[in-house]
Amino acid sequence: MRCPKCGSFNDKVLDTRQSKDGTVIRRRRECLDCGYRFTTYERIEEEKIIVKKKNGTTEPFNKEKIIRGIKLAAKNRPITDTQIQNIADEIEKYLLEEGKLVVESSEIGDLVKERLKELDPITYIRFKSVYNQFSDIKDFKQTIQEIEKEEDK
Numbered sequence: 638m639r640c641p642k643c644g645s646f647n648d649k650v651l652d653t654r655q656s657k658d659g660t661v662i663r664r665r666r667e668c669l670d671c672g673y674r675f676t677t678y679e680r681i682e683e684e685k686i687i688v689k690k691k692n693g694t695t696e697p698f699n700k701e702k703i704i705r706g707i708k709l710a711a712k713n714r715p716i717t718d719t720q721i722q723n724i725a726d727e728i729e730k731y732l733l734e735e736g737k738l739v740v741e742s743s744e745i746g747d748l749v750k751e752r753l754k755e756l757d758p759i760t761y762i763r764f765k766s767v768y769n770q771f772s773d774i775k776d777f778k779q780t781i782q783e784i785e786k787e788e789d790k
């Protein structure tokens with residue numbers, strides 16, 4: 638850390654403290670060249686992805702929400718928590734890598750569906766229906782047919 642007084646990069650940490658809730662680490666430092674003491678703070682970088690919902694409102698991207706949604710759909714299916722966690726991690730990574738800082742909620746839904754379709758067709762259908770993406774029974778039948786076709790391959 639560069640000394641704010643003399644600009645030297647030589648410093649030592651005198652003291653490290655963690656905030657009560659564990660989200661911030663505070664370090665007391667001393668410049669080895671001029672003896673000036675200063676404080677630095679370390680915290681987890683906040684997710685900067687914003688999700689635009691169908692009704693036009695926005696909210697911060699929330700990985701837990703994706704996980705909850707998949708868990709609901711994957712109930713009693715042979716899908717592990719780790720697999721669900723991985724899907725959520727992958728989606729977050731994808732959005733950050735693509736630099737998608739504003740993303741439609743429907744796009745997140747599509748990203749989840751893509752992965753569920755490969756992982757488990759039943760969970761995929763349930764996920765789709767939970768999110769009201771069947772406009773009618775015809776749409777539902779079509780999806781079932783699509784999956785049956787995939788399975789025949």
Ligand SMILES: [Zn+2]
Pocket residue numbers: 640641642643644645668669670671672673
């Ligand atoms: Zn200094």
